Amino acid sequence: KAGVTQTPRYLIKTRGQQVTLSCSPISGHRSVSWYQQTPGQGLQFLFEYFSETQRNKGNFPGRFSGRQFSNSRSEMNVSTLELGDSALYLCASSAGIQGGEQYFGPGTRLTVT
């Protein structure tokens, strides 16, 4: 099976702009989670979608949003970018209805200048 794919892999944006990141999960996986990873904070959970519904949300401001489509593909959006949003954004998919092991994509490296 093909793994989790994320696009784009690298992105450079300016403060105040917005960005949309895309994730395609492993075929058959209905749960998609998003994480932000920085050297100082480690892996921080953003949100999780299952069958197009947001089931869980982490402690991030409303500038961070996401959605999931009927084919399980997911997007996350960050509006009004800040310098502190520079990070590796990781998408992970999982097969189980109740979570379980996650399979991560390669990530999108976002740099905000």
Next chain:
Amino acid sequence: EDQVTQSPEALRLQEGESSSLNCSYTVSGLRGLFWYRQDPGKGPEFLFTLYSAGEEKEKERLKATLTKKESFLHITAPKPEDSATYLCAVQAGGSYIPTFGRGTSLIVHP
């Protein structure tokens, strides 16, 4: 609040020098403990899932064990290609989302 603590933060080994990484957790109702390997600039790669105390899983030079309070990732005769950050995550209670530790950065010198 669920807590996952990994130690040490960093570990340097000589090739062939076996060692263990620790993941201690404080959760209610463990449903699964996961180990991942992450190479720089890449997404974490799933290694193992452990569900109950006493369980062990092996893969090549890696062996993961689980007790009621912690998990160990034993690395036997490591090679330079084992250099990576190893992450531990715990899923507990009614949560669908695992809590990740900060990871152990392992460097194996030839």
